[in-house]
Amino acid sequence: MEDLNLETGIALDVGQVSPQEAYIEREGGYYPKKILIKGTFQFLLPERGKGSGGAPAQNKTFYNMTETGDSLLEMLREVSLRSNRPAIGFHLKTIIISSSLLQKLPMYELLDFFCRG
Numbered sequence: 487m488e489d490l491n492l493e494t495g496i497a498l499d500v501g502q503v504s505p506q507e508a509y510i511e512r513e514g515g516y517y518p519k520k521i522l523i524k525g526t527f528q529f530l531l532p533e534r535g536k537g538s539g540g541a542p543a544q545n546k547t548f549y550n551m552t553e554t555g556d557s558l559l560e561m562l563r564e565v566s567l568r569s570n571r572p573a574i575g576f577h578l579k580t581i582i583i584s585s586s587l588l589q590k591l592p593m594y595e596l597l598d599f600f601c602r603g
Contacts, residue, residue: 491572493529498581499526501555502522529573
């Protein structure tokens with residue numbers, strides 16, 4: 487369990503070029519992106535013990551990672567590379583999609599990734 491990223495929530499919005507991407511473009515690198523999506527992924531932290539009397543400790547039980555890309559698959563690959571742990575969506579409970587992103591991409595294209603799982 488401690489070697490996995492257990493997703494509990496995802497928020498999708500229209501992305502903007504990150505500072506790293508802007509630097510790469512300035513240096514001559516180019517990658518033609520269709521529509522840049524910004525995804526914020528929420529992951530559960532492994533339980534590291536309980537407080538006295540069996541009550542859970544009062545620490546955060548999750549962490550967030552944000553990534554940009556052309557697709558959810560691309561973003562999840564990048565998140566997995568950054569964290570050195572594969573993202574697992576069995577515990578995914580919430581997907582939030584901004585209205586501005588839905589004006590650029592149809593909902594079925596965004597949700598197709600989750601429906602195929």
